[in-house]
Amino acid sequence: MTNEATVKSGHQKSEAGKRLSTIMFSDYVNLHQRARDGAFVVWIAIVVPAELFAGFDNVVYGVPESHAAMSAGKGVGPLQCEKAERLGYSLDLCSYARIDLGTAFDGGKDSPTMGLPKPHLIVSNNNNCSLLVKWFDIYHRTWNVPHFLLDVPFCYEPQSARDLDYIVAQYRDLIRTIETLSGQTFHIERVREALEHTRDALASWKRFLKTAASRPAGLTVFDSFVQMAPFLTSRGTKTLAEHYRLLAEETEENIAKGVFPVPNERYRLLWDNIAPWHQLSKMSSRLASLDANLIAASYTYCMGSLEGEFDLYAYDGGDPLRYLARTQNFSICPHGMTLRFQAMRRAIDALGIDGVIFASNRSCKVYSVMQMDLLKRVTSELGIPAVMIDVDHADVRKYSEEQAFTRIEALLELIEARRKEPKSLPGRPA
Amino acid sequence: MKNIAENIKKFKDRGRKVVGCFPLYPPLELFHALDLTPITLWGLRDFIPRVEHSDRHIQPYACSVARRLLEFVFAESGAALDGLFMYNACDTLRNLPEIIDCGLADVGRALPIFKMHLPMVPPAQPEWPAYLRERIERLIRDLEQAYRVTFSPEKFRQSVALHREMRELAKSLETRVAEGFLNYGEFSRITTEGWFTCVEDQILVLRKALRDEVGAENALARKSRRVVVSGILPPPRRMIRDLENAGVTVVGNDVASQNRALYYSPPLTDNPVDYYVDFYQRHYPCTTLLYTADRRVFAIRELVSGVQAQGVVFVGEKFCEYEYFEFPHLDRVLKNMGVRTLFLDVSIDDDEHAAAQATRIETFAELLDSAGAGGFHDQ
Numbered sequence: 001m002t003n004e005a006t007v008k009s010g011h012q013k014s015e016a017g018k019r020l021s022t023i024m025f026s027d028y029v030n031l032h033q034r035a036r037d038g039a040f041v042v043w044i045a046i047v048v049p050a051e052l053f054a055g056f057d058n059v060v061y062g063v064p065e066s067h068a069a070m071s072a073g074k075g076v077g078p079l080q081c082e083k084a085e086r087l088g089y090s091l092d093l094c095s096y097a098r099i100d101l102g103t104a105f106d107g108g109k110d111s112p113t114m115g116l117p118k119p120h121l122i123v124s125n126n127n128n129c130s131l132l133v134k135w136f137d138i139y140h141r142t143w144n145v146p147h148f149l150l151d152v153p154f155c156y157e158p159q160s161a162r163d164l165d166y167i168v169a170q171y172r173d174l175i176r177t178i179e180t181l182s183g184q185t186f187h188i189e190r191v192r193e194a195l196e197h198t199r200d201a202l203a204s205w206k207r208f209l210k211t212a213a214s215r216p217a218g219l220t221v222f223d224s225f226v227q228m229a230p231f232l233t234s235r236g237t238k239t240l241a242e243h244y245r246l247l248a249e250e251t252e253e254n255i256a257k258g259v260f261p262v263p264n265e266r267y268r269l270l271w272d273n274i275a276p277w278h279q280l281s282k283m284s285s286r287l288a289s290l291d292a293n294l295i296a297a298s299y300t301y302c303m304g305s306l307e308g309e310f311d312l313y314a315y316d317g318g319d320p321l322r323y324l325a326r327t328q329n330f331s332i333c334p335h336g337m338t339l340r341f342q343a344m345r346r347a348i349d350a351l352g353i354d355g356v357i358f359a360s361n362r363s364c365k366v367y368s369v370m371q372m373d374l375l376k377r378v379t380s381e382l383g384i385p386a387v388m389i390d391v392d393h394a395d396v397r398k399y400s401e402e403q404a405f406t407r408i409e410a411l412l413e414l415i416e417a418r419r420k421e422p423k424s425l426p427g428r429p430a
Numbered sequence: 431m432k433n434i435a436e437n438i439k440k441f442k443d444r445g446r447k448v449v450g451c452f453p454l455y456p457p458l459e460l461f462h463a464l465d466l467t468p469i470t471l472w473g474l475r476d477f478i479p480r481v482e483h484s485d486r487h488i489q490p491y492a493c494s495v496a497r498r499l500l501e502f503v504f505a506e507s508g509a510a511l512d513g514l515f516m517y518n519a520c521d522t523l524r525n526l527p528e529i530i531d532c533g534l535a536d537v538g539r540a541l542p543i544f545k546m547h548l549p550m551v552p553p554a555q556p557e558w559p560a561y562l563r564e565r566i567e568r569l570i571r572d573l574e575q576a577y578r579v580t581f582s583p584e585k586f587r588q589s590v591a592l593h594r595e596m597r598e599l600a601k602s603l604e605t606r607v608a609e610g611f612l613n614y615g616e617f618s619r620i621t622t623e624g625w626f627t628c629v630e631d632q633i634l635v636l637r638k639a640l641r642d643e644v645g646a647e648n649a650l651a652r653k654s655r656r657v658v659v660s661g662i663l664p665p666p667r668r669m670i671r672d673l674e675n676a677g678v679t680v681v682g683n684d685v686a687s688q689n690r691a692l693y694y695s696p697p698l699t700d701n702p703v704d705y706y707v708d709f710y711q712r713h714y715p716c717t718t719l720l721y722t723a724d725r726r727v728f729a730i731r732e733l734v735s736g737v738q739a740q741g742v743v744f745v746g747e748k749f750c751e752y753e754y755f756e757f758p759h760l761d762r763v764l765k766n767m768g769v770r771t772l773f774l775d776v777s778i779d780d781d782e783h784a785a786a787q788a789t790r791i792e793t794f795a796e797l798l799d800s801a802g803a804g805g806f807h808d809q
Contacts, residue, residue, distance in 0.1 A: 088758035092491075092749055126550055126720060130521050133550075133720045134755035141727070141759055149720060153547040154524050162564065163547075169557040333521075337528040362491040365749075366521035369496075372487050373532040 035117030062116035072277035072394035095395035127152035194236030202304035204244035216265035273359035308339035310346035583700035599636035614680035661745035748777035
């Protein structure tokens, strides 16, 4: 147990938190302003490599999924979902999609950012989430906006050289498409520069996440969830690199000063799925009251890594398109179970995880449909207790806090019981 | 057909290895040419009533197609399979190969699973054909190695001819439905069972159906209450009966396992690479083939106009996002054409809602008699 005299709670808004608000506000204001001033506007899926747009003089991008997450976090998720449902979109569809459709077809009303400026081009991909292609097709059909699809093979195993070439060829098509539609010329050296910022940002991001290895952990996963946001809206910028550097430094300084988000941390947990955006504050507080800390998430540790890995895969200054293609599968959803399990094992070992919460999320089948077997593998092969709860990432109407916490508390009891066993499981400290 | 397992046994008794394929548009001719018998594991509703094995591996919010597919492979009925083939489709199906590995390991079994990435970019993009060519060539090599068979261009040509004949016969049968000489229920039964048999047997069944006009006694050449049904699966039998009882005639279909799958056959060739580039490029638009999206609305409009349908019944397979994202737009398009629409959810426990759906179908049928357009949603 940590000496409570030297430990302070870190729940007050940190400098990094304040800076984050400023960056996000600035990103959305800038997006709307530049769009009004005639910039070429692209809407992208979250894993479309935004550094490519830095290669043009005046291309800006909006990220509907990021906007939907923010809307859910600000409490307007159900309101926007209901608008989409009234238009005929089923309650069974992804809640990000329903929030986005509800927002877009209501002209940005009730959005924390006034929605997104209307696009000149929509770019989706099918490796992170293939339903997103259908979602973006709705705008393509309704507004007659071109829709460019990046076709990226799913990774049951690490990406093949042939698949990498295939992705690079599609980037070249995308660049030509934007040049044609926008009348602007592409400059590869600017993408290289953007990638250098991304490299620095991701190195700091990994540093930040590794503060979870401290006991107590230097962060909660809720910090990392919210701090992901500028990676989606400011990717490839010096601002992002600087922000993540300060975030890592601030978190390391807090550890040195004995400031921890869950000072009495007794249970170190890992989260598997998208963040429960509507529950960040409530879940964080309730877990802390149980001396439990979610210190890692597959959703956040994948940033900056290759499929199946936990450590940083840094840009080496080479061909920007090949680096972007190699990291096109960085997020968890394009990974098969074997790769996900491999990365999770590495996270568990690196951070000293006591238990895993699998958040079964009916809005995100691609993340969730394999968790039952993944859970079995974590418990049987790693000897780590795990539990599955039902959470929709953005639609609070599909979440029951009491049901979730009944299971989470059972998980904590199981961890406690394991600790009292006379002999620990092989390879696992009691 | 009572039992798919019996069918598989029949093929194996003939000395053929049987490969279960999913989703709907696998390269059937290629398997057949390699002396393998492909069966398409789609539409198992009538054969797999319960999913208890599957429920240990996949959440209940996966569609019934995936849950029944897993059940079939895990249960004894799937034990006779010699392999599985899948290409990339939706977010649920792409996770199935490794779930299948886990489930089979639980019962001490294993199966080779062949996976192929089908390009989803618009076929006009230059990298599309080259990538697909390499995938097909690799698949041939993998199958040759796994089953110790050798690809023969001549056999491939013969296989293409057989599959062309099967599709042409199925289309002729569908025309009989549109003309009112065959009821849709019979057409649906015949085509659904066709997925679980070999192409030679399918041809025999289709020829007989055309000759005998099976189901003709129940068919009616109505000029009113004519509808098209749409979905990734045909309506369940009881829903087809409800439609017929309500005086509705199904005169066309936009069903993935029927018209969408049977519509197009490339020309005869002994070159599988050219064949499949053509096959997938020109495939009838389907929600599961992302690159066909721009052609899909046009195809639906053409189909509805061609058979002079007054309405479209969308049979939504619950949790199939690909289909559900398109419904509101198609609804608007059809309304603008003066065509009425009905949306019905079908889920794994759909019998619980059968009575309510029958009532909606009756109301919809009455609406078809009235002038003007409008949607009638099953919400």
